[in-house]
Amino acid sequence: MSNQKFKVELSIEVPDHLVVIEKVELKRLQEQELKGMWWSLKDLEERTKKKRNWLEDNILFSTRFREKIDARNGGFVYYPQKKGEKWTFLASGAAEFLDKYFSDICSGKSDE
Numbered sequence: 001m002s003n004q005k006f007k008v009e010l011s012i013e014v015p016d017h018l019v020v021i022e023k024v025e026l027k028r029l030q031e032q033e034l035k036g037m038w039w040s041l042k043d044l045e046e047r048t049k050k051k052r053n054w055l056e057d058n059i060l061f062s063t064r065f066r067e068k069i070d071a072r073n074g075g076f077v078y079y080p081q082k083k084g085e086k087w088t089f090l091a092s093g094a095a096e097f098l099d100k101y102f103s104d105i106c107s108g109k110s111d112e
Contacts, residue, residue: 037091044089048098058105060087065105069097 014020021029041052048055059065060077069075076093080086098105 031092034092034095039089039091039094041087041089043091044087044094047095065097065101069093 039047041055044055045052050058059069060079067073067075069077071078071088071090076090076097078088
């Protein structure tokens, strides 16, 4: 059996309401969308589909992550300091962290 190659040209019409962009450009646009945006704890719950208690136990108060994510150490989380203050998350940092540490967060490992 011979190994043959064929060159085929294909033309696809893109409807006026759609555009075609490179994946790299799409990723850049998605990252740009989060720049300068802050999330509340409720926003984080909605994005991750996880409840407050799970987020606190597995990320926010986890000894594996606490120091790294605390805004006082250059992280993306503002931990409330006084009664009545709200959690605040730098959206771009939170999204990047969740992507980067997904397997570590979900591994079920106990804090080290």
